[in-house]
Amino acid sequence: MKWCHVRDVLDFNRHRGFFIDGAGDGVKFSMFSSAGRALLLLLLLLLDCAADRSTERNYEYTKYHPMPEISAWMQQMVEENPGLVSSEVYGTTYERRDIMFLKIGVDQDGVQKKAIWMDCGIHAREWIAPAFCQWFVKEMLLRYKTDKKVGEMLNNLDFYVTPVLNVDGYMYTWINESTRLWRKSRSSPPESCSCPGVDLNRNFYANWGMIGVSRNCCDNTYCGAKALSEPEARAVTEFVGNRSGEILCYLTIHSAGQLLLMPYGHPQIWAPNYDELMRVGQAAVRAMGSVHGMEYRVGTSPDLLYPNSGSSRDWARLIGIPFSYTFELRDKGQFGHKLPEDQIQPACEEAFEGARVIITYVHDKAFHNRTDIGAAGMAAALWTSMLASCLTTMLLV
C-alpha cells in the first residue's frame, strides 16, 4: 500500500480544522469535534492517497527511457495534471515523428503568459539530457504546492519543456551498442556525400557555417547543406521565433563537460548583456557545485570549450531572448555520454539547482523588478528546495 507523503495529509487536514498530530514516518491523529465525519473524510483521503498512482511519483526518473516510454509519460503528465500541464506537437522530424513539448504552468484562462523554454536531447547520445527534462517537470510539479516560489513562478510563467528534440537520433541510439554514440539527426546525406545526419546544434540561423563546423557530411559537426535544412531546427525556430516577445529565457540541455555556456559561439562577438549573463551564470554554477561538490564552469563556448556557430543558444540570444544558456551536464570524461544510471539522480539534482537560480532570477527581474542575487536569498531557496525535495521524494511502499 502506498502512503501519501506526510505534508499532503497534514495540509489537507489543517485546512479543514482538524487537529492532526503527525510523525515523520506515519500519521497518528487525535480529533476534537465531529469525530465521525472527520474520521470518514480522513479515511477517504488516506484511501485516495493509498491509491496514488500519480506519474510524477511512480515513474522511474533514475533510469533511462526509450522514446515510447517518454511519450507515454508525457501523455500521463497531461492527463493527471489538468489546468497545469498541457502538450503540443510543434514539429515533425525527418523520419516523420512528432516533436512535442509539455507546457507547465497554471492555466490563466488562455491568456498568453511570459514563458521559459527548455529543450533536451538535441544531440542523440546525450541521454542524461532527456532524463533531466523529465526530472525537471517532476520537480516543478511536486513543488507546485509545497514551494512558494515555484508556485508563484508557475502562476506567472509557462514552462515549455521538450524532453527529446532529436527524436530520430535518440531512437537510433537505442538500437544497439554500435549506434549508441550517434549525435546528429538522421536525415539523408546530400548528393556528393554518403553519410546521414546533420549536427542540429550547428544548423540554426546564427552565424551559420562560419566557425566550429565541418562541411563534410560524415563529420559530427556537419552544419547541413544550408541553415535550417533540418526540420527539427525549423520546428524550434518557428515556435520560439513566433513567441520571442514572451519568452524570457532559453535553456538547452546537453552532456558532457560540466559547463554552463553563454552566447556567443564566435570568439569575437559578445552578447550585450554579457556581464549580467556571467553574474547569473556564476550564481548558478555555485548552486550546482554546492549540491554534490562537482565543479561546473561558466563562460562562453569559445572560452571554455571551442568556438561554434549555428547553435540554438546563439540563435535565441540573437532574436532577442535575453537569457540563453547551454547546460553541459556530467561528467568530465570518465564515462562521458554514457553516464551510469546511478548518477542520474545526483546529476539532475545539481542541474535543477542551477536551472532554478536562472529561472528565479529571470522571473524576479520580470515580475518584481529585482536583479539582486542575495546570498541569503539563495541559501533560503536552497534550504526550501532541499526540504521540499526531502519530503516529496518519500515513497513508502
Place this chain on the structure above:
Amino acid sequence: AHTVLYITGLQFVLKLTPHTPAASPSVPGQEDIQAAMPVEELDPSHYPATRAAKVAEHFINTRYGSPFAWFGSSGVKKAGLEDMGVLGTKYHIEFTLKEMTRNQDMGLCSAEVLFHRADERKPPQVQCTCSGAFQVNTSAEEEDLYQRLRNATSLLSGSDIPNSVGHIDPEMAPFWHLGGVASSFIMLRESNESTLLNMAHIDNFTQMETKDAQLMFQYDILLHDMVSQEILKWKLLLSWSPDGGVKVLEAEWDPKCQAIPTSSILY
C-alpha cells in the same frame, strides 16, 4: 640538480628534470634561454589550460596507471603560457589530481606541456611533478588479478563496456581502467592544442596467449574528441603485469568506421 624518480606502486615522488619557474632569471649563454621568455597568465577555467591538463592526465596514466589506478584532473588551479618560438608553445599548469577508481583526491600536480609547432606533427612533451600524500597501494589487488589470470584455464574476454546505460560489471571494471590507461598512450600521442581526448567505450577485449610473464590483451576501443566531437576507433595490443606496468605493443586506427550507414559498423 636532478632528483631521482622512485616508483613504488603509486607513490611517485619527484621530478624528472628541474622545474623552471617563470620568474627566475637564467644565466644568458646557457642552453635554457627559453626560461627568459615571458609566461602569459591564462584563465585556469578556459580551454587552453583544460586541454593541457588533459595531456598531463594522459602522461600520468601512461607512467603510473594500472587496472586499479586511473587518474584524472579535477580542476586546473593555475595556468601560464610560454611562447617557445620555433619550438612551439609550452603550458605551465597546476591542477588537482584524482584517482578515479576510488574517487580519491591525490593533491596538487604541476606540469609543463610542450606542444610542438603544428606542422611538425610531433606528440606533446610533458614533465610533471606531483606532491601530496599517496596512500593508495594497489599492489595487493594487482597481484591478485595477475595471478588469477595467469592461473585461469581459459582466456578472458569482455565486450560492450560500459553498456548503453553506463553500467560496468564489477568483474569488468579493472579491464575498463586498463583500457583507459592503454588509451592514454594513444591519446597522449594524438593530442594537440585542438583536441580533448577521452576513452568513450570498449567494444570488446580479448586476452591473448603469452609465453612470458606479461599478460597480453587485444582491445577494440572508441575514443572521443570533445573538440571535433568525433568518435575514433582504435585497435590496441597491450601488455600488463604488476612489475612491468601497462605497455602498448601495437596500435591501429580504423578510419573506415566514421560513417554508420544503417545499423552495423563496416570493417
